[in-house]
Amino acid sequence: MKKEQKLDTFTNNEQLSETLSVEIAAILAQAIEQRGHAYLAVSGGRTPRALFEKLSRQDIDWHRVTITLADERWVWPDSDDSNDKLVKTTLLKNKAAQAQFISLLTNHTTARSAEAAVAEKLAGLPTFDAVILGMGDDGHTASLFPCSQQFSEGLDTSAAAIAVMPETAPYERISLTASRLLNSSKIFFHINGESKLPVLQSALAQAQPGKLPISAFLHQTEVPVSVYYAAA
């Protein structure tokens, strides 16, 4: 690993989430102190549930925090697979109920037709203070999927968000692009599960994204990256 990257291994996701929630809260508090407001991008999926619960109880000035998602699955907002629903039910509560949330959802019927509207929603956002990314078993991160035709575009474009149609994963998606996600002071990977360890190890070993989009983030040198991993 490069000097800017750090791999921390935890006994379980509960312990990991406790540590990461405290670290994220400290970053947000420092940003509020320095620029009056903090900006956080979070991921969806199964992994961040415990983290969000713990983060929501951190005692910071949440009304000075804006949260958005790194990606969204193009499903109804009340679907259990909606990242939007996950954030609203597990993070935007307790003390964090005061935070402002920029949803990536629009009324468009397809993610493709929503691209411009989503880019507009993101247009006013400055550099994120922190971005929390997950990783799927196929090495995808946010919704930058190796099994999609938009794989290279997501890593190369200067646009903030793109529509992605994964071929082997469900749902059309909207994903923030690598350039928008890397417009951040700090990137955290939050990875949970034994099946993901070999994928993570391959990504750490290969500097070129190849078939693993996560590599593009692990091996860039502009933004410091910490990888938090728990097998259980």
Ligand SMILES: O=C1O[C@H](COP(=O)(O)O)[C@@H](O)[C@H](O)[C@H]1O
């Ligand atoms: O589809 C997605 O997958 C990744 C990983 O999800 P997990 O369930 O394996 O934790 C997630 O980071 C992303 O936000 C989500 O849309």
